Amino acid sequence: MSVFKRIKDIVNSNINSLLDKTEDPEKMLKLMISEMDEAILNLKASTAAKMANLKSVEKRIDEAEKAVSRWQERAELAVVKGSDEMAKEAIKERKEAEEILDSVRKDKAILEKEVEEGKKELETLYSKIEDAKERLKTIPPKKEVVKIKEEKTKPALRPNTRFEELENRINRIEAYRELSEKKEEPKKEEKTAAEMLEELEIENEIAKIKEAKGINV
16 A cells, blocks of 8 residues: 555545535635645655665665675585585575565565656645646635634645655555564574575585586585
């Protein structure tokens, strides 16, 4: 779900229906324009921040890819020199680098999706706010006759009400992502089995490297 669902509620609403139900269409339109102006500012700031984070993530991906290649080369070199133990350690390091690479790539995919959504919603908001401004021009001026009693009985509409939680919602999404990435500590039996499987995989990799290099096992 988009972070800016509240904004969608505004832009997807039937403006004509809202104006028909209000005694002061001019006031209603000005309120909507004010809310959309503020929404645009929030959305631009959020999308710009994600675009900046995306560049940082792309740099991390490049570093992780280089680390994977570097540890693979070291593993092959260790096998050639006859040091299987050093090869095992290099393969373990390579696997860790691969996990980091996979995680950062997932971060990039999420950011790319959020940036694209932000850009699309900005386009929609710009279109809707222009429509509202054009409608405002067609409304004839209304004499300002406001009674104190009427003002007291009318529910107060605050321009910030629909968007005051945007920043908190963004922070919650980031926190949720961080919590989702945390892995539970495996049980002792499960951890032992995992270690045995990892050792077997490493042994197989070393055997493949030796075969590719023409080294007798």
